[in-house]
Structure formats: structure tokens, C-alpha cells
Amino acid sequence: MAFTVRQKILFKHCDPAGIVFYPRYFEIMNDCTEAFFADALHWPFEELLKTAAIPTAQISAQFQAPSHHGDHLDIALGIARLGRSSVDLTFHATCGDETRFTAQSTLVHISQNGRSQSWPDALRPAFVPHIIGDQNDS
Amino acid sequence: MAFTVRQKILFKHCDPAGIVFYPRYFEIMNDCTEAFFADALHWPFEELLKTAAIPTAQISAQFQAPSHHGDHLDIALGIARLGRSSVDLTFHATCGDETRFTAQSTLVHISQNGRSQSWPDALRPAFVPHIIGDQNDS
Amino acid sequence: MAFTVRQKILFKHCDPAGIVFYPRYFEIMNDCTEAFFADALHWPFEELLKTAAIPTAQISAQFQAPSHHGDHLDIALGIARLGRSSVDLTFHATCGDETRFTAQSTLVHISQNGRSQSWPDALRPAFVPHIIGDQNDS
Amino acid sequence: MAFTVRQKILFKHCDPAGIVFYPRYFEIMNDCTEAFFADALHWPFEELLKTAAIPTAQISAQFQAPSHHGDHLDIALGIARLGRSSVDLTFHATCGDETRFTAQSTLVHISQNGRSQSWPDALRPAFVPHIIGDQNDS
Numbered sequence: 001m002a003f004t005v006r007q008k009i010l011f012k013h014c015d016p017a018g019i020v021f022y023p024r025y026f027e028i029m030n031d032c033t034e035a036f037f038a039d040a041l042h043w044p045f046e047e048l049l050k051t052a053a054i055p056t057a058q059i060s061a062q063f064q065a066p067s068h069h070g071d072h073l074d075i076a077l078g079i080a081r082l083g084r085s086s087v088d089l090t091f092h093a094t095c096g097d098e099t100r101f102t103a104q105s106t107l108v109h110i111s112q113n114g115r116s117q118s119w120p121d122a123l124r125p126a127f128v129p130h131i132i133g134d135q136n137d138s
Numbered sequence: 139m140a141f142t143v144r145q146k147i148l149f150k151h152c153d154p155a156g157i158v159f160y161p162r163y164f165e166i167m168n169d170c171t172e173a174f175f176a177d178a179l180h181w182p183f184e185e186l187l188k189t190a191a192i193p194t195a196q197i198s199a200q201f202q203a204p205s206h207h208g209d210h211l212d213i214a215l216g217i218a219r220l221g222r223s224s225v226d227l228t229f230h231a232t233c234g235d236e237t238r239f240t241a242q243s244t245l246v247h248i249s250q251n252g253r254s255q256s257w258p259d260a261l262r263p264a265f266v267p268h269i270i271g272d273q274n275d276s
Numbered sequence: 277m278a279f280t281v282r283q284k285i286l287f288k289h290c291d292p293a294g295i296v297f298y299p300r301y302f303e304i305m306n307d308c309t310e311a312f313f314a315d316a317l318h319w320p321f322e323e324l325l326k327t328a329a330i331p332t333a334q335i336s337a338q339f340q341a342p343s344h345h346g347d348h349l350d351i352a353l354g355i356a357r358l359g360r361s362s363v364d365l366t367f368h369a370t371c372g373d374e375t376r377f378t379a380q381s382t383l384v385h386i387s388q389n390g391r392s393q394s395w396p397d398a399l400r401p402a403f404v405p406h407i408i409g410d411q412n413d414s
Numbered sequence: 415m416a417f418t419v420r421q422k423i424l425f426k427h428c429d430p431a432g433i434v435f436y437p438r439y440f441e442i443m444n445d446c447t448e449a450f451f452a453d454a455l456h457w458p459f460e461e462l463l464k465t466a467a468i469p470t471a472q473i474s475a476q477f478q479a480p481s482h483h484g485d486h487l488d489i490a491l492g493i494a495r496l497g498r499s500s501v502d503l504t505f506h507a508t509c510g511d512e513t514r515f516t517a518q519s520t521l522v523h524i525s526q527n528g529r530s531q532s533w534p535d536a537l538r539p540a541f542v543p544h545i546i547g548d549q550n551d552s
Contacts, residue, residue, distance in 0.1 A: 010307060010321075010428060011156065011306065011310055011325075011430065011435075012303050012306055012307065012429075012435065012437070013427075014430045015425060015428065015429075015430070016187060016425065016428045016429070016431075016432045017191050017430075018485055019193075019194075020297060021168075021192075021425075021426065022164065022168075022194050022197070022360055023161050023162075023168060023426070024161075024165035026160065026161035026164050027288050028158075028288050030161060030287065030288055031158075031286060031288065032163045034250060034286055034287055035246045045286075045287050045344040045345065045346075046344075047346075048344070049154060049155065049287075052469055053155050055155075055157070055160075055201065055204065055347030056201060057200070057201055058159050058199065058200045058201065059160070059198070060196070060197070060198035060199075060201055061196065061197055061198075062195070062196045063193065063195055063196065065191065068322075069322045069325070070319065070320060070321075070322030070323075087427065118261070123514065127515045145304075146534075148445060148448055148459075149292065149297075149448055149459050150291075150297065150299070150441050150444055150445065151446065152291065152292045153287060153288075153292070153307045154287065154290045154291070154345060155292075156292045159287075159288065161288070163490075165426050165482075168425065168426055169424060169426065172424055172425055182484060183424075183425050183483065184482075184483045184484030184521070185484075187425075190518065198359075206460075206462030207292055207460045207463070208459075210465060237359065252310060256374065277482070292462065292463060293467050293469075295469075296437050297444075298440065298442060298444075298469075298470050298473070299440035299441045300437075301439075302436065303437045304442050305435060306436075308433075325430060325431065329431050331431075331433070331477065332436050333435075333476070333477055333504045334419035334474070334475065334476045334477065335436070335474070335475055336473070336475075337472065337473055337474075338471070339469065339470060339471055339472065342469065385423060399439065402505035
């Protein structure tokens with residue numbers, strides 16, 4: 001089951017060519033991830049960050065087609081892999097039938113001293129319905 | 139030969155954890171690419187964009203270590219592959235001896251009607267000294 | 277009658293001090309203005325910009341109290357003055373009972389050649405219910 | 415004596431109309447202020463923020479003429495008023511002979527518990543040469 005966010009492409013997202021400036025897509029993806037933790041996992045960033053952090057270790061994106069001001073994007077976030085202390089996310093953004101971008105990221109759950117730490121046991125069941133790929137532990 | 143830009147990590151780049159918010163790294167990479175076209179290729183974006191565009195088709199980044207406010211990053215940009223109408227760039231950002239991030243992007247040279255078009259012949263010699271990987275035509 | 281937008285303060289908005297980085301407030305205000313033109317005036321920016329523009333001629337903001345990650349802001353946009361080709365907007369952002377910021381801006385309606393031009397006659401009635409101050413023509 | 419920063423208008427600063435998106439101007443002003451504290455006052459933000467903060471209490475800007483991609487702006491920062499624990503800054507941005515924007519801000523020096531506190535005595539002499547208006551204590 002994918003978690004989906006709808007995002008209208010706003011003036012602030014667009015560059016002189018009239019299409020989304022790609023660093024703005026990463027802000028949009030971060031907003032999706034933040035919404036996923038708040039609405040799907042019920043562990044909002046503003047709570048999580050009091051005792052931990054989840055930095056992005058890597059991210060890749062493929063921009064298949066440009067998005068223009070006023071487009072409505074549906075961005076589906078899924079879990080490709082749930083590890084002991086990390087998670088691989090996938091993003092698939094469409095406008096109508098057209099794919100605009102796909103992306104893959106890895107987040108790591110760390111404590112305030114910067115060491116990776118296991119996801120809270122209470123949280124793992126909330127992740128599970130969103131796993132769309134292989135579930136391996138790492 | 140790599141083209142290098144020095145960038146101080148400023149207040150605006152940093153998040154509540156006191157480290158660079160990763161979408162800001164993509165802005166920094168875009169600034170590096172813009173400086174490369176202006177200073178190394180002598181084809182600044184503000185000229186290029188009058189008749190063409192160079193959208194980013196894909197980009198991947200690996201964030202090895204966090205960067206903090208006040209750090210000075212040296213960002214080396216090289217060409218991994220020069221194609222007929224595309225170019226693969228690599229980025230290697232260090233602070234002193236420590237790698238902070240590496241990244242790889244593909245830019246495509248398109249005309250105003252959105253079709254890929256060959257790099258101008260006059261431009262190719264300017265690219266060549268910055269090629270650090272295999273040079274294949276595609 | 278004020279037009280109100282609710283905005284959660286997200287990770288991307290916040291600085292190393294854990295509060296909103298004030299340039300982000302101006303993005304938020306621009307989003308509000310864009311929502312106002314789309315939802316209240318039914319003249320979305322993506323349509324308007326095909327034949328005209330509405331640059332901001334001036335803006336002032338007073339930041340009364342800091343906003344933190346996770347806060348929900350209610351931002352009320354009203355019209356302080358509707359001119360022939362300009363409009364003065366006011367913003368009042370609250371979190372619960374606390375005012376977080378107030379702001380005032382002036383937008384000018386210009387044609388693609390950069391000259392100020394009257395608001396479309398068909399549009400003026402849509403502005404009227406949102407006028408909260410003096411209505412003078414200028 | 416004004417403190418001046420030169421800033422090229424980059425692709426990231428510009429909107430679909432090909433001119434600076436005004437929230438980006440506030441980032442540029444914040445960068446100027448950060449450079450002023452580092453280079454003129456020798457009290458860089460990354461040091462200052464370890465024990466204090468200097469939030470912006472208010473800011474006003476007047477955008478006289480648009481700036482385009484590739485323009486080189488000279489931004490002069492001066493002190494209009496130096497208070498006990500606050501400072502009023504002025505910004506005057508020009509491109510060649512043309513004024514692009516002027517702005518005025520008030521910063522307040524606060525301790526980590528959020529209370530205003532006097533500027534360090536050792537710092538006041540560094541402010542003085544940059545005072546361009548009346549010098550009143552408040």
C-alpha cells in the first residue's frame with residue numbers, strides 16, 4: 001500500500017524555464033516523508049527529533065518529464081526495504097497518467113549521539129503495510 | 139582536471155539538527171554547475187537559456203558525513219562522460235580530509251522545443267580538460 | 277472577510293535555532309497569495325501569468341513571536357486597499373491565540389511589457405468581500 | 415562606511431517571469447548580514463549561535479526594479495541605529511547605477527533563554543564605523 005500526497009506545483013517551485021527547479025523536488029519529497037511519518041506512522045518529525053534524527057544517507061531521482069506551474073502531482077511513497085535501523089523509500093510522482101519523477105532514498109534512524117539505533121518496536125507494525133518490495137533485515 | 143568551488147555552509151543551509159538540510163545540497167550542486175558553465179566553459183546559463191536549456195535528467199547523491207554551519211566545503215566537479223547532447227557530471231565535496239558527499243548527475247542539452255540537440259562544436263574543446271572518466275559518445 | 281490558510285510548520289521551514297527561518301515566511305506568504313488568487317478570485321497564477329504578472333512592489337513584516345516545528349499557523353489574508361492596478365494585502369498569522377507575525381504587501385498588476393494595467397473589470401467584484409480596510413482608488 | 419557584498423543573480427533565484435523571486439532576496443539579505451557579522455564584526459554566526467541568537471524582529475523591503483538572471487548586484491549594508499541589544503540595518507542593492515531594492519531590518523540580540531541582552535562591550539567598537547544614520551541608544 002502506497003501512501004500518497006497530492007502537491008500542486010506552485011510559483012515558488014518553478015524556474016525561468018517555467019518548470020520545477022529540481023532541488024525543489026527534494027523539498028517536496030522531504031515534505032512527503034514528513035507527512036508519512038506524521039500521518040501513517042503517527043510519529044511526527046517534531047516528536048521524533050526530540051530524541052533522535054533520521055538523516056538521509058543517499059537519494060537518487062530520475063526526472064522523466066517536466067512539471068509545470070499549476071500541475072497537480074500525486075506522489076506515492078512506499079517502503080522498498082525495512083532494516084533494523086534504516087528504511088529504503090521509493091517515490092513515484094505522476095500527473096494524470098504521466099510519470100514525472102521516480103526516486104529512491106535511504107533514511108537511517110540515529111540517536112542524538114549520532115549512532116544508528118533500531119526503530120522502536122512499537123513503530124515497526126506501522127511500517128509494514130507500506131512495504132512494497134522485498135523485506136530484508138539489515 | 140576537476141573544477142572546484144569553495145562554499146561556506148551558511149545559516150540558510152542548516153536544519154534544526156544544525157546540519158545541512160539535504161535539498162540545500164542540490165541547490166549548492168546547481169550553483170557549482172552554473173559556475174562551471176560560466177567560468178570553465180564560458181557559456182553562462184543566462185546566455186545558454188536564451189536559446190536552449192539543460193535540464194537534469196537524473197541525479198544521485200551519497201551523504202557520507204554531515205556538514206555543520208561554518209564548515210568550508212571544497213566541491214570538485216568533473217565530467218564522467220561527454221555525450222553528443224548530454225553530459226554526466228560527478229561531484230565530490232570535502233571538508234579538509236573528510237568526504238561529505240559524492241554525487242552524479244546527467245544533464246541533457248535541449249532546444250527550446252524540448253528536443254535533445256548536440257552540444258555546440260565550439261564548446262566541446264572546453265569540456266575536454268574536465269573529463270575524468272571514460273569518454274564515450276552517446 | 278479574511279481568507280485564511282492553515283500551514284503546518286515543517287522541517288524545511290526551520291533553522292538551527294529550531295524556529296522558522298524568516299525568508300521561509302515570505303515563501304509561506306507567497307503561497308497564501310497564490311491560494312487567494314486561485315481559490316478566492318478564481319484567477320490562478322498559472323493562468324494570470326500567461327498574459328500578465330503581479331510583482332510585489334514592497335513588503336513589510338513584523339515577527340512578534342517565534343514559530344516552532346510542528347506548530348499550526350492560521351494565516352489570514354485581507355485587502356487593505358484596492359487600487360486601479362494595485363492591491364495592498366495584509367497578513368495576520370496566529371497559532372492558537374498568539375500572533376506570530378503580521379505583514380503588509382503591495383502587488384502591482386502589470387502587462388507583459390512591464391506597464392501597470394487595470395485589474396480586469398470581471399475580477400473586481402471578487403476582491404470586494406475581502407476588503408478589510410479603506411477602499412481608495414489609486 | 416557601508417559594508418558591501420557582490421551577488422550574482424543565479425538560476426536558483428529566478429522565477430518563471432525570469433526575475434528574482436522576492437523571498438530569495440531575503441535569503442540574499444540574510445547572507446549579507448551573516449557576511450557582515452563574520453567579516454566586519456569578526457563574530458561569525460556559527461560562533462554567536464553557540465550562546466545566543468539574533469532573530470529578525472521586523473523587516474521591510476521596497477523592490478524598485480526587477481533583477482534578472484546574470485545581473486551582478488552590489489548590496490551595501492549599513493547600520494541605521496545601534497541600540498543596547500538591537501541594531502537597525504539598511505540594505506541598498508544596485509546593479510550599475512540602478513537601485514534594485516532597499517530594505518530595513520531590526521535584529522535583536524537574545525540569550526539562549528530568549529531574553530534580550532546587551533551587545534558584548536568588545537563588539538561595539540566594531541559596529542561603529544558602519545553606522546550611517548543617527549546613533550541613539552535604546
